[in-house]
Amino acid sequence: MSQNAAAPAPLTIQKISSEYTRSDMFAAWKARWGINRAAWRVKPGLYALGSPSADSSVFASANYTLSFNELRKSLKGLDAWILVLDTKGINVWCAAGKGTFGTMELTRSIMESGLDKIVKNKTIILPQLGAPGVAAHRVKVYTGFSVVYGPVRAEDIKDFLSLRGKAAPGMREVKFGFPERIILAPIELVYFGKYLLPAAAILYGLGLKTDALLTLATLLAGTILVPALLPLLPGRSFSVKGAVAGAAALAAVYPLLNLDAYQSAARALFYLPLASFMGMEFTGASTYTSLSGVKKEMRLALPAQALALLSGIAMLIAGRFI
């Protein structure tokens, strides 16, 4: 009887291994540097990891390569089903925020995969960070499947399973420690480097070596010092943290330059708002800022940044005529 029930399996099941290879590591490295974004996608659909049966666990993931690879790597040695939702190549958390990792996409994927005919135990384990997009009780109504939220980090899945679906303390909390922050620095550097590296090259070409150097120092402050030192930088608002990181960078570089007090002040007014802006943009990469907070911060920070920048430009121009 059970064999008959499993018979009309859809053609879309793909085999996948839990091996994490060198080429997977290289792909992850490229993704962290923003190289070839189009290649970070996995084909949505149902995957068989190992030799899963009708009693095996079902996990859901996003069709972002890093999300999918983290999951299958963490399931090494297990036989399981993985249902990959079409999140347009976006990671679970961001996709859940946008709703593409969401109730409707999950419902559609469960229906189209024929999962109800493949597994007996109608339960699907979601990464906890998929929860902002999914209403578990609605999925139950639409599909009959119970959604269980697994741990935040895929590496905790085996412990989670051995605790019979209960999360140990800490498994449900997002961390934003040094390793989680510094891994974001390359993408920040690539993003702002697109504008500031050509700007530094042009300044250098125009013979403005001082400003080329200060532009580079500001870029490094905003994209590397901010993630690296985030909790140590004073203030809760990221624009303040960015400005402080920028000030530290200028303080490190100023002794190498031959600037008088007027020129130093003018350049501080010009470069600090740039570092402040980059710090503010890091709110999007951080894991604990709220929309209400970011809006409040920006209402104050954007005018202050603009005012400082314009004052700096005015002082630099005036300085030419004094």
Add this chain to the structure above:
Amino acid sequence: MTQKYLASVSTLKLDAAKCTGCGMCVNVCPHAVFIIKDRKARITDPDLCMECGACSGNCPAEAISLKKGVGCATAVIQGFLRGTEPDCGCGDSDCC
């Protein structure tokens, strides 16, 4: 170390009268904002909330209300320029 963003800005509200104490909010919150005490959910510290909306969307009793959104300055700027809600545009740019 617990990292906190700006104080007293979160739109998170819990209606204790509607709460059934099922604990779903405790399961989904990535910042441990909720605890269950005397069979009801309680908010420990609203300043830890990042307004991701996991709790309100998964509350079967609809006891939690909140203005859900992404705490991302780029999204706020893009939303302002396009005249839409804050949208990080992830998918067509290099963010996250």
